[in-house]
Amino acid sequence: MNFQSNTKANFKVVGTRVPRPDGVDKVTGRALYGADFNVPGMQVGLILRSPHAHATINSIDTSKATALPGVKAVVTSADLGVPEDESLRDVQDNCLARGKVLYDGHAVAAVAAKDMATAKAALKLIKVDYTPLPHVTDVDAAMKLDAPVVQEARADESVPEGCGPNVTHYCEFGHGDLESGFGMADLILERSFTTAATHQGYIEPHACVASYGTDDKADLWCTTQGQYFVRDLCSGILGIEGSQLRVTASEIGGGFGGKTTVFIEPVALALSRKAGRPVKIVMSRVDVFRATGPTVSSSMDVRIGMTKDGRITAAEAKLRYQGGAFPCGTVDMGAQAAFAAYDLKAVRTQGWNALTNRPKEAAYRAPGAPMAIYAVESVVDELCQQLDLDPLDVRILNAADAGTKSSYGPTFDQIGLMATLEAAKEHDHYHAPLGENQGRGLSCGFWFNFGGNTSVSLAINSDGTVSVTEGNPDIGGSRASISMMAAEELGVAYEKVRTIITDTSSLGQNDVTDGSRVTFAVGLATIKAARAAIRVMCGRVAKIWGIDEDAVVWEDGAAKPSGPNAGDFEPMTLADIAAISSETGGPIAGHHEVNAEGAGVSFGVHLADVEVDPETGATKVLRYTVFQDAGKAVHPDYVEGQMQGGAAQGIGWALNEEYIYGDDGRLQNAGFLDYRIPVASDLPNIDTVILEIPNPGHPYGVRGVGETPIVPPLAALSNAVSRAIGVRLHELPMSPPKILKAVMAKG
Amino acid sequence: MVSVKLWGSLRDLADGQETVEVEASNFKELLDALAAKYPALKPQIDRGVSLAVDGLVYRNSWFTEIKPDSEVVLMPYMKGG
Amino acid sequence: MKNIHVSTTLNGDDAEFVCAPEETLLDALRNRLGLSGAKEGCGTGDCGACTVEMDGRLVCSCLVLGAEAQGAQIKTVEGMAIGEALHPLQQAFIDHAALQCGICTPGILVAAKNLLERNPDPTDTEIRYWLAGNLCRCTGYDKIIKAVQIAAADMRGA
Amino acid sequence: MQYMKPSTATEASDILARNEGAARILGGGTDLLVQMRSGMIEPEMIVDIKHLDGITDITAEDGGLRIGAAVSGQRLGEHEGARAMWPGVVEACELIGSTQIQGRCTMAGNLCNGGPAADSVPAMIAAAAVARIEGPKGARDCPVEEFVTGPGKTVLGKGEFVSSIFLPARPKAASDAYLRFIPRTEMDIAVASAGVNIVLADDGTIKSARVALGAVGPKVVLVADAADAIIGSKLEDPAITALVRACEAAASPIDDKRGTVEFRTTVVGVLAKRAARIAMDRAQENATGEKT
Secondary structure (H helix, E strand, C coil): CCHHHHCCCCCCCCCCCCCCCCCHHHCCCCCCCCCHHCCCCCCCCCCCCCCCCCCCEEECCHHHHHHCEEEEEEHHHHHHCCCCCCCHHHHHHCCCCCCCEEECCCEEEEEEEHHHHHHHHHHHCCCCEEHHHHHHCCCCHCCCCCCCCCCCCCCCCCCCCCCCCCCEEEEEEEEEHHHHHCCCEEEEEEEEEEEECCCCCCCCEEEEEECCCCCCCEEECCCCHHHHHHHHHHHHHHHHHHEEEEEEEEEECCCCCCCCCCHHHHHHHHHHHHHHCCEEEEECCCHHHHHHHHHCEEEEEEEEEEECCCEEEEEEEEEEEECCCCCCCHHHHHHHHCCCEEECCCCCEEEEECCCCCCCCCCCCCCCCCHHHHHHHHHHHHHHHHCCCCCCHHHHHECCCCCCECCCCCCCCCCCCCHHHHHHHHHHHCCCCCCCCCEEEEEEEEECCCEEEEEEEECCCCCEEEEEEEECCCCCCCHHHHHHHHHHHHHHHHEEEEEEECCCCCCCCCCCCCCCCHHHHHHHHHHHHHHHHHHHHHHHHHHHHCCCCHHHHEEEEEEEECCCHCCCCCEEHHHHHHHHHHHCCCCEEEEEEEEEEECCCCCEEEEEEEECCCCCEEEEEEEEEEEECCCCCCCCHHHHHHHHHHHHHHHHHCCCCCCCCCCCCCCCCCCCCCCCCCHHHHHHCCCEECCCCCCCCCCCCEECCCCHHCCCCCHHHHHHHHHHHHHCCEEEECHHHHHHHHHHHCC | EEEECHHHHHHHHCCCEEEECCCCCCHHHHHHHHHCCCCHHHHHHHEEEEEECCCEEEECCCCCEECCCCCEEECCCCCCC | HHHHEEEEEECCEEEEEEECCCCHHHHHHHHCCCCCCCCCCCCCCCCCCCCCEEECCEEEHCCHHHHHHCCEEEEHHHHCCECCCHHHHHHHHHCCCCCCCCCCHHHHHHHHHHHHHHHHCCHHHHHHHCCCEEEEEECCCCCCCCHHHHHHHHHHHC | EEEEEECCCCHEEEEEEEECEEEECCCCCHHHHHHHHHCCCCCCEEEEEECCCCCCEEEEEEEEEEEEEEEHHHHHHHHHHHHHHHHHHHHHHCCCCHHHHHHCCHHHHHCCCCCCCCCCCHHHHHHHHHHHHHHHEEEEEEHHHHHEEEEEEEEECCEEEEEEEECCCCCEEEEEEEEEEECCCCCCCCCCEEEEEEECCCCCEEEEEEEECCCCCCCCCECCCHHHHCCCCCHHHHHHHHHHHHHHHEEECCEEEECCHHHHHHHHHHHHHHHHHHHHHHHHHHHHCCCC
């Protein structure tokens, strides 16, 4: 039979809305998350953090803490080596400061003690002698030539002469002749924007239990988006071999990119090594905000030229991002994504990254894209307003499509942007009447999507059931979609399949659950693993029937003769074959290991209706609709869930969420009270329209869907607010004081 | 020969060219050839690059086949959330 | 530090535990009584992940002392299902994909159950305001509200 | 640390007096436990007052209502009599925190915390509520507007605690309302707030009024000029304009992470205007028995 990939059209399981296999565990409280895991003899680990935005550490005196009864270990960066690899060194220095503290909340030392009270008392006994240094938290201030220097000599070779000392990276993308393009425009608008740093805001704080033996064998249980990456980082930092550190991922209480690195795990391992006992660290919410990765904050200039009939003639963006106290390349992705939705003859984006005294940036859902696209989509909207053009028609007129040379270089293959725009145009939301103080905004969004390293093992059990083993934590129902694809390929009932997520010692490498990769890449590997098992089963049946292996085909969950010439045999089902596997050659399994490519980009379009109270500046979201190309939607409920959840995060970013630093460089709102993520009563129902334009890179046509939906809400909300109040804001979040100020300034 | 399109900030490191030509039949040969011909590109290649071949983005697959008429675009190594 | 002996009723059963005076009910449930369904998301009453019922009222168990449970009736997510039968809310949450990561789910289920016992036929707006203290970062709340409505209809019919 | 559960007011007062500075009252605990958690306070003793006689009761008294210090927001909201008589106070108390916080928080605790943004306090001050204080020398009463002396500071002396809040009797043609502004729809601290209490004359004009503003100064303020602006009116436009001006003039807020001086000053006037209109509608309905 033919095992080549093909894009399947008729599905039995894929596309249905089956109950997720971990559902009962998660509605009964039985599921074990990071902080729910305990081992005997466990000590409590606590981390001492910097009260300064920027300071030299002259000395750390841990003697009194070490001497406190009940304290089992105290560690500082002196207990770790200095990794050669620069990015690993940055990760380590972020987990325990070396020489300088670089931001408010930067970890300095840690203790392990018999209980929380002792650990707290021990932290107070650690004496750190600091010399405070000048600090900088704003990106534009950090870019200046005379800005306080966060870290010396961190610029890479891309940074041109003449940049300030905190600029670590520069990038530029685009094609065509900008000046002649702008020359053809009837209207050119140039606008500047800023966006605040936002946090992923997962409800589960980071937590882990480390158990390090005197034989340098260690186990780590933690909440993470990628146990393998945690293993690689921790074994590098601790200087132990990867095989000797087994990392098991707990159930994960949200990540959104923020759990793609380590913060406490190497510290817990170092404490456990020194204490000779298991150590558990659970971060407080305050520490999560102060010391784990928010996204970048940005300052941006966008210039776009348009003809009076709505054709964009040239477009340019300058993006300045800060990603905290360590170099980061997020601006690369913003600069590439900024104009992805448009078919442009002349386009250029430039990006700069600057260091600031803020926590090290971590990935957050489509990292780098939301802010850049917000700026672009705001200017496109204003051009439409000034030229009196329909904003959706203008998007359709300029939309990227198959064959478009994208703003970041490659020529697009099949993409779903036009279909989503047309779906939005046909939808009744776009034509519904609006009342006083109400406005409608729209925005396109884009994300690249990735594949990546993936290993899947699939066993056919002798009772005719199927066990799938994979290595990517299930954040939003992926066990269900993986089981569905296995069932689909094997032709068995969904209920016959159970998918489990295993530890780093039990399966080959799996990249982090990021880049909207899991349903795509793990699904692909699962389908291929199932095909490998089918090949074994067909071989067994061929022997039983005494015919050629090629004369056996797999259909509807059973091996059948390929045609009348192959012979007349009763089909043998998977269960029939499994039951006699020990007699026919032993256990039957399939596996697949791949660095999956061909993920396929994803586009979305969002429509938002808002009402602004002109006397208070309060914005109420009245109606919201998400249109997105999902490729084949394996489990439509969870595809819709990604679209709704991303939209809600983007709405929070647009309206209220922000990192607020005081003049002292300290974070002022490290808690859910003043870091305001949307609550249930803030939001309307979020309607979804799934477009299914198959991805040719996946056997079932699957595309990643998780990240794109956070991108459009920023501009959709800003465009809606500006149309509601008749004046445009150029700053996120659009908190009520800013909106009221704009309304009052308008008069 | 394969034509490789460089992103803007790499062009200064490759004698100002937007497109460079190298002899390569796959991703790995292409990276090696680029680094040999334009040593200034090596730091970025070592940090990681992705490659778009005929519109599909590959993050680091050495043996991805490249045909002489393929559209090849170098991109920064990408990460997601 | 003098530990306190506490006798309470937990999901209908007598329960006893010893806790430190400053120890929260949440810590007592998780560390003394072995029930980890209530989660700590913030420790300051701002996220609702630790929601339990105490004498018929919803509380953030992170803002209640363990000592205060003396003589009280405490109900947690672990008490919602009866034997093999899930509570209609639990079933609706599974059937209608009202959870993604699931960390907020126990708190939301306890809060929603308390609402439906007071108001069997709430409006969407009433559900949204009742659950405003239960943060969910994954779902955008849409499917949660719908699942509560479906469970409410189911319970009215039952 | 110790956890104490006194059963009489004398016992409670005695414990507090003997442990001055080291003991803290536990009512609903929704502020206390947050402060303990953050390390802001480290009490040596916690005095749980929920077991004192009458402390969880709502009782009729002299035509008004006495609300025990441990009555939760949700319980107050369930009390039909309280809702009917002082809807503004009840709705203010119901705005303290989430449903879960409502199961525990109390008006007395909200008051004793001494914060300028406490939701129930402007409504209580507008209502001319009176705090009953128990102490070593027995009970004494203190008008709520005199209770807080500065941010986090109150009139409570050694061994004293609040045992109840008294909401006075009121005529039929009267009502109150409370509004606050928060950036979200729930779960935030008030950025500005206003409580308005009015009594109507037979001709439908406002006979007397009290207007209190929150989060626009170091403590909640009772603004006599704002009340004067609407007394004698039926909230016609000039009276409303005068009310807004008086509130803006009385506001002396700060810039912080929750709002700016400009924003708070503007919005507190808007809230006072809107609260006055709601109170007026309610009072007219009470006077005529008809919905307006």
